[in-house]
Structures are given as C-alpha cells and as structure tokens.
Amino acid sequence: MQIYLPIAELPISIFLVLGIGAAVGFISGxxxxxxxxxxxxxxxFIGIPPAVAVATETAQIAASxxxxxxxxxxxxxxxFKLGGVLLAGGVVGTVLGVAFFNSMRRLGQLDLxxxxxxxxxxxxxxxxxxxxxxxxxxxxxxxxxxxxxPVGHPWYFRLPLRMRFHRSKLYVSVLPLLLLxxxxxxxxxxxxIxxxxxxVPALIYMFRVPTAVVxxxxxxxILFTMVAAIILHSATNQSVDIILALLLVVGGVFGAQFGARxxxxxxxxxxxxxxxxxxLAVGVRFASEIVLKPDELYSIGLTEIRR
Numbered sequence: 001m002q003i004y005l006p007i008a009e010l011p012i013s014i015f016l017v018l019g020i021g022a023a024v025g026f027i028s029g030x031x032x033x034x035x036x037x038x039x040x041x042x043x044x045f046i047g048i049p050p051a052v053a054v055a056t057e058t059a060q061i062a063a064s065x066x067x068x069x070x071x072x073x074x075x076x077x078x079x080f081k082l083g084g085v086l087l088a089g090g091v092v093g094t095v096l097g098v099a100f101f102n103s104m105r106r107l108g109q110l111d112l113x114x115x116x117x118x119x120x121x122x123x124x125x126x127x128x129x130x131x132x133x134x135x136x137x138x139x140x141x142x143x144x145x146x147x148x149x150p151v152g153h154p155w156y157f158r159l160p161l162r163m164r165f166h167r168s169k170l171y172v173s174v175l176p177l178l179l180l181x182x183x184x185x186x187x188x189x190x191x192x193i194x195x196x197x198x199x200v201p202a203l204i205y206m207f208r209v210p211t212a213v214v215x216x217x218x219x220x221x222i223l224f225t226m227v228a229a230i231i232l233h234s235a236t237n238q239s240v241d242i243i244l245a246l247l248l249v250v251g252g253v254f255g256a257q258f259g260a261r262x263x264x265x266x267x268x269x270x271x272x273x274x275x276x277x278x279x280l281a282v283g284v285r286f287a288s289e290i291v292l293k294p295d296e297l298y299s300i301g302l303t304e305i306r307r
Contacts, residue, residue: 007241008052014247016046021060021251026258027278036061036193039248041118041282050114051105052241054192055233059245061194062226064252065219072216079167079213082177083220086199089178090225093185098232101190105237115286117191122283125198129276137273154206168209168217177207181221189229194222 002011020042024035036057043053072078104110159173180202184195199218203209209217234240 003243003247005048005052005241005244007056007239008048008244010047012046012048012244017244017247018251020046021248022255023251025252025255027255035064035252036188036195037118037122037191037197038278038282040192041286043244044114045285048244050111051101051237051239052244054101054114054190055230055237055239056241056245056248057192058188058226058229058233059240059242060248060252061192062223062230063245063249065194065223065226069216069219069223072213072219075216077213078216078220079165079209080220081163082165082168082170082209082213083217085163085174085177086181086217086221087224089181090185090188090221091228093182093187094189094225094228095232096182097186097189098229098236100186101233102236114191115290117187118286119283119290121187121191122279122286126276126279126283129279130273133273133276168213170207170209172207180206185225188222188225189232194226196222 001014003014004011020039024039024042027035027038039060040053040057043057044050048056069078101110104113156176157172159175161175162171162173164171180199184199187193187198188195196215196218199221200214203214203218204211230240
C-alpha cells in the first residue's frame, strides 16, 4: 500500500515508513535518544531527498520532544533557567544552520555536505562511545569503577558571566553553555537531528548537570529549537513533508513503548556498547555511498537562478 508524498514528490509504502518509524522509536525508547541521527539517514537510504529528509525529521523530533518534556516537567525534573540559556544559543545556531542549509542547496552541494557531515559525526561519536564502553566493561571485570566525570573544576567554569542554576546545582559561566547550544542547534538544522545524543553527554560529563534533570532540560531545548527549524525550513525552502512526518510520528510512538521496556533489562556498559555499534553501522553505510559505484552515474536537477 503506497501513498504519495507531495513535498518529496514520490510514492512510498506506508508500511515501510511506519516500520522505519517503529524501529527508530524502539531504539529511541531503549537508549533514551531522539533518534534523528538514525531516522534521517534511513529516510535518505530509502530514496527520500536529503533536503526533505532533514527538514521533515525536525517535525518528528519536535513532536516526540514535546511529550517527553511534558513528562519531565510534571516530575519536576526540568531546569527552566538552564533550558532558557541553552534555548537562546540553540535558536541562534538553528538560524545559522538553516541559512547554511539553503546556501548549500542553491550551490548544489547539499547532498555532499550532509553525507560528509554524517560520516564525520557518527564515526567520531560512535568511536568515542565504543572506546568508553569497552573501557567500562574491562574495568567492571576487574572490579574497578571507571570515572564518568572529570575531577576538579574545569577552566571554562571560571569564564565571565557566571550564573547559578539552583535546580541543576550548578554555578558556571553561560559562555560555554551558549557555545555548546549554538553548535548543536547548527548541526540540528543542517542534519535533521535533535542533538540530544550530543547535548546530554556534554551536560553530564563537561558541566556535571545531575542526570535527574539533564534529559528533561535537553528535551525542553530541543523542542523549541526544532519548532524554530520547522518554521524556517517551511518558510525558506518549503521542504517539510507533513504526511511523511505524521507517519513517522505514529510509528515512533508505538516503537518507543516497547523499546523503553527492553532497555530496562540491559546493563549500562552493554547499553552503551550497543548504541555505539548502531551509530558506527550507520556511519559505515554513509561512507559506502562515497566509495561504491552509484546506480545512476548522472542526475539532473534544477538550481535557483538569481537576477
């Protein structure tokens, strides 16, 4: 059973899209990540144009982030003050990212930029996660506990414009927080990722934000930066396919429920090892797009002509 996607301009199987949404939702529920770094590549692999895949995934991430942020807010596990600082930088990064996205699309280099960016991001993040998980497993076998957070006060804590975040029990300069959120907002707009799998470890390991509030605060920031990305992508390049987004949301909701239950039975070091292998597998698949011979050697596309 197929449905026509008006923005992507191609017919696609409803069950295929629902299956992808459910699979990524299962992984998201199991590992507690947004899933955009997996969903966007999978959409590209099944033939969705990269520009449409990136822009549409922002809508799916916004929907899933909203439900998660509300749940953490009800449990009082959300730092609105810290989230506001991250949101300020995230919006700036999103605006810059969409501008870069549109300029690369006009130059005809967007597909190459997205492919190379995903290869770099996934290989580096996956490699670090794999190294850390193996080190944790070896330490556990020896009866040792590997430290997850730096010891002492990092130099960037003492930069100017320090602010106290009572719920996060943090007193730190807002400058590194703003820089972090700008970079992740930029990456989110260009690659169609929420950035939670980058934001959460950075807040925990670099800024020592308690794990009890870090996920809810990250989801709060992701929600509003993705809403900004949806508006900008819709207004500037009309590449958000709402039908595709709705199918992904429906599939993701069902998959996340089963993934959350499965994730409760996995040990921490095995948990991180599996996620690292998944991230590296997607990075290798992207790398094969450059190395292997494509099915079509030539393609024809329209470019924007400025007068």
